[in-house]
Amino acid sequence: MGALRAAVERALAELGPGLYGVACSGGADSMALADLAIDIAGGSHVVVLTIDHGLSVGSERVAADVAAWARSRGAAGVIRRVDVERRAGSGIESAARDARYAALDELAAELGLTAVLVGHTARDQAETVLMRILRGTGPAGLAAMPTATLSHSSNDGDPSVPIVRPLLAIDRDAIDTYVADRALPIWDDPMNVDHALARVRIRAAILPMLRRENPMVDHALLRLAASAAEWLAVIDGLARPFARFPIDCAALAQHLPAIRKRAVALALEHHGIGWDTTHLDRIDRL
Template sequence: MARIPPPVAAVRTAVRRGLSGLPADALVLVACSGGADSLALASAARFTGKRVGLVTVDHGLQEGSDRRARSVAAWARDAGFDPVRIETVSVAGLHGGPEAAARTARYAALSAAADELGAAAVLLGHTRDDQAETVLLALARGAGPRGLSGMPARRGVFRRPLLDIARAETRKACAALGLAPWEDPHNTDPAYARSRVRASALPALVAALGPAVLTNLARTATLIAADTAALDELAVAALAESRSGEGLSVSVLAGLLPAVRGRVLHSWARELGAPGGALAHRHVVSLDALVTAWHGQGTVHLPGGIGVARRSGELVRVVPAHIK
């Protein structure tokens, strides 16, 4: 029997682990752009014994993107994937820059396909390098622990089995299998922050600190994610304990650890209707000041036209004066 090339074996092992806990007859969908990471992922998924389908998303952002999608779909059908879907999406009217809008549209399409087909999981091809880039970008934005947690291995229907696999290994796996990956021009376009990090920032860090920096950044995300999950659980209990009358008890909030109190206030603001995309750190800091730095200040204005004030020892929702 021919020996399986080590990169191919590594990717297959990672995918088997990533699918643990799923029923034997579960349908698994692979999100595949045709790039090296998702091609290696898709090929490995075919060796798990699961029913495996494939979805490729056409964002319509590049000339010939429809041809690329049809080419990926044709390869998938020939390779035995079933079902095979092409999802065409539009980023028009979506919030954020081109990257964020494309991501929003892509995840919505993948979720809809999973729901329609009854898939138990959708596999995404993010690698250890992608995780390192995510952590570095979060650091640059001044993100808190949630941002520094990077991409989770599992969230809802989505699974990322390759987060411990280097991008170079997926390329080697494709070469060993005779697969010809598509090179996304967006990945080298300096207009995108992630492309600049990939082309310049991370190579500079590797040159200065050694190749282990990629692994260490990814490991940092894993460690912070575990701590964040623990704090989130404490915050759920603390929010329930803080409820009083029409709002939250200031005395209970004041007794919480700052990290827990911040999460409680953030969750409560979301409950009041503040949109998550617009709810910023400064809003939570202002709410916290009503608890810890009270000097008679007025209403805190949150996104969505929501006001919060301190009344009789409670934080309560009020109607902001400018919309009365």
């Protein structure tokens, strides 16, 4: 419990005084994070944000229960319902994630939040790395989820509210222990056991198989992500001077492919435009 609390205390201290949003689905990870944020910062400085995707039976009731719990702890509880629209080449997981972060962006702007905290843990990070490997990611994808990133709440791509992941180095056992010790209410999402979803299959089947080959595979995936993030920081430093539209193609052409592609990726990200390695390869060949 000490490492868990210390992680949240450190994140809030780095953010400084303000009004913190905590994205909370009602699951163990986000409930532990919300409870700790309220305990550390005080309820008047926390808004518990529940995004109702409407994808599970009873999701509206769960959202209402989470908001009621937040209010019982002295924090504000806010619910935002979103419509999840599938796009060509995009699964329901990706569409739900995009809708969720768009809603969090909107709420952060509306409520004047200093940051939005999300409850991703070490297990989520390991799963993300493995999922991206299976899909053929590049070096940036191997870095997986950063501990903090900037959202883009406006159409012109101006960065706004930080998205912070204080629990990214915390394993699930610590979360479960905290939840049990605090007797926190938990609302399980039926989608977490839906094997039609890639992340569920990775969690329930692929990772357990890999653990039989290497019991430390989760730690290996986390080390890979950390190492990739270190290298990515170097490449970003070299690419960022060129990462603006219109791109100075003549100057950028003097650099290595990794720098050229990353400059384009950063420019696209700044304007809220998605990309994958195939897009970058095609652009680089122009």
